[in-house]
Amino acid sequence: MTLATLRAYAPWQLRELVPRAFVSVAMFIVFAGIPVFATMHAQRNNPDFDPNALGKILKMVYVGVTPLCLTLGAFLFMTRSIAEDRERNYVRFIFSHPVSPVPFYLNRFVAGLALFTLCFLPVPLVVRYYFGADVPVLGTVVAKLATLVLIGGLTTLCAALTAKDGLALILVYMGTQLLQQLSAQGILYEWLQPIVRGLPPVESLKLVVKSLIEGTDWPVTDLVHVFGYGIGLLVAGLLVIRRAPLVR
Amino acid sequence: MIVLDNVSKTYRSWRGPGVRAVSNVTLELKRGEVLGIAGPNGAGKSTLIAMLLGMLTPDEGELTIDGMPPRRYVERNGVAYLPELMTWPLTWRSDEALKRMAVLAGIPAERRDAEIERVIEAVGIGEHRRKKLKALSKGNLQRVGLAHALLADRAMVIFDEPTHGLDPVWTARFRDIVAGIRRADRAVLIASHNLDELERLCDRVAIVDRGAIQRVVEVRTDAGITAARRWRIRVTQAPDAVAAAFEGATFNGMDVECTADVAGLNAGLATAINAGALVVAVAPAESSLEEAFRSAVTLR
Structure with missing residues (x-):
């Protein structure tokens, strides 16, 4: 499979991903729009209400809602992609051509990463420059990338190993989160601690996203950990896809 | 070209002993030959084809195409393939689906439109080219699949139940298409339930049952004609x-x-x-x- 083939096929892959990429934007509009609209509506006849408070309210809502939109958006964006190719037998068509699964799915991952990030970009731009809320644009972009790289890598590995990638992702993500929270509180068996440290850095991702979206800090070490682990999971997933049967 | 040497495949299950889908198959398909695979449902034909495409690996035995493992061969050369069921997303348009597949087939951009026109003409779906796949009848959908298989010039062709859903006119036309693609440097494999079709198109037919080749019948020779x-x-x-x-x-x-x-x-x-x-x-x-x-x- 040549780079020219990958480049030529990328627009088709992007077209398939566009509807999913806007899910996080739609979630933001609903989750952030409703409380802000409700507040503004309730205060419309209040002469003491400061119109400049809108920016502060928006920032508060933005900080509260964005991490949820990014995480859920990444879940919905990544799952069922590879698994569906197998389940619906698209693999039989795609890979009867001189196409290797590793570059094909890597191409889809990279195209998806760019699309997912670009689709959400107008959100911080509009909130900052139109509504005047002090939200970090670059921080949001990096938070978005970090979320998608970790969740995307995890989904790729889950999809390579099982037909139920969504269920596997939820179980691994929630299980890891629970274990890491228990570990942080010091109420976990000692022998479990090294295992928990080796699990995907779900809690680190939460902290990274929170810091970047609040615009308080750039946690470089955690960021490297999250990106590194996500890329590692992606590579592992692609290696499994390479070795394992394409049809089940 | 294709050599199967004592190939077996078992689908394992967590809950039971598993199913032996293909059992000790030894077979050779040479360039220039059209080989049929006949067998009842569940005989192991689809598993055999999945292994030939490199999408499943045998548990035992060796399967090679031009001396290479099938996956490597397909990734290098591609295979003209028509599956039993057309499972493309039904929201795709016929010409759009063919365009995508032409890209994956590695057909250069400057030749892509001409090649798509050629196959659309060959299978007579010109009037359906702008239609979504969900608007096509089973026969027309099968013709789109056939167009897909004819897109690129491949040395190996695999048709799985190729006339499934085709009307008698297009079943006959399909025979002409197979006659047209028969070439000294090309191997064609046709899996079908339709024995009449296999008898007309193939040089040999391997009869598969319960995962094993029960018999290979020479249908293009005079052997057997003089027998009672x-x-x-x-x-x-x-x-x-x-x-x-x-x-x-x-x-x-x-x-x-x-x-x-x-x-x-x-x-x-x-x-x-x-x-x-x-x-x-x-x-x-x-x-x-x-x-x-x-x-x-x-x-x-």
């Missing part, structure tokens, strides 16, 4: 004279069924005609492939 077989003779008068000319013959109205080799058939017919029979048609009661299939496949 069952014949159906239609007359317009004196069917009793025909029945009397062959030992153990039976007749129903103007149709007589008898068993004879070619020499015996001709001698019997001469006797019957001399006795006043007027013969309209003589045909094998069933083809040699049907006979072989019937004796090779266990009824379940």
Whole structure:
């Protein structure tokens, strides 16, 4: 499979991903729009209400809602992609051509990463420059990338190993989160601690996203950990896809 | 070109002993040859094809295409493939689906439109090109699949139930297409339930049942034609004279069924005609492939 083939096929892959990429934007509009609209509506006849408070309210809502939109958006964006190719037998068509699964799915991952990030970009731009809320644009972009790289890598590995990638992702993500929270509180068996440290850095991702979206800090070490682990999971997933049967 | 040496595949299960889908298959398909695979449902044909495409790996034995593992061969050269079921997303348009596949097939951009036009013309779906796949009948969808298989010039062609859903006109047209793609440097494999189709198109037919090759029938040679077989003779008068000319013959109205080799058939017919029979048609009661299939496949 040549780079020219990958480049030529990328627009088709992007077209398939566009509807999913806007899910996080739609979630933001609903989750952030409703409380802000409700507040503004309730205060419309209040002469003491400061119109400049809108920016502060928006920032508060933005900080509260964005991490949820990014995480859920990444879940919905990544799952069922590879698994569906197998389940619906698209693999039989795609890979009867001189196409290797590793570059094909890597191409889809990279195209998806760019699309997912670009689709959400107008959100911080509009909130900052139109509504005047002090939200970090670059921080949001990096938070978005970090979320998608970790969740995307995890989904790729889950999809390579099982037909139920969504269920596997939820179980691994929630299980890891629970274990890491228990570990942080010091109420976990000692022998479990090294295992928990080796699990995907779900809690680190939460902290990274929170810091970047609040615009308080750039946690470089955690960021490297999250990106590194996500890329590692992606590579592992692609290696499994390479070795394992394409049809089940 | 394709060599299967004692190939076996078992689908394992957490809950039970698993299913042995392909069992000790040894087979060779040379360039220039059209090989048929016939077998009842669940015989192992689809598993065999999945292994030839490199999408499943054998548990035992060795499968090579041009000396390479199938996945490596397909990734380097591609295979013209028509699957049993067209499972493309039904929201795709016919021409859009072919365009995507032409990209994956590695057809250069400057030739892509011309190649798509060629296959659309070849399978006669010009009027359906702008339609979404969900708007196509089963036969037309199958023709889009056939167009996909004909897109690129490949040395290996695999058709899985190619005439599934096609009307008689397009079934006949499909035979012309296969005749057209037959080439000295190309190997064609056709899996089908339709024995008549396989008999007309293939050089050899491997009869598969319960995962194993039960028999390989040469259908393009004269072998077997001279052997004794069952014949159906239609007359317009004196069917009793025909029945009397062959030992153990039976007749129903103007149709007589008898068993004879070619020499015996001709001698019997001469006797019957001399006795006043007027013969309209003589045909094998069933083809040699049907006979072989019937004796090779266990009824379940």
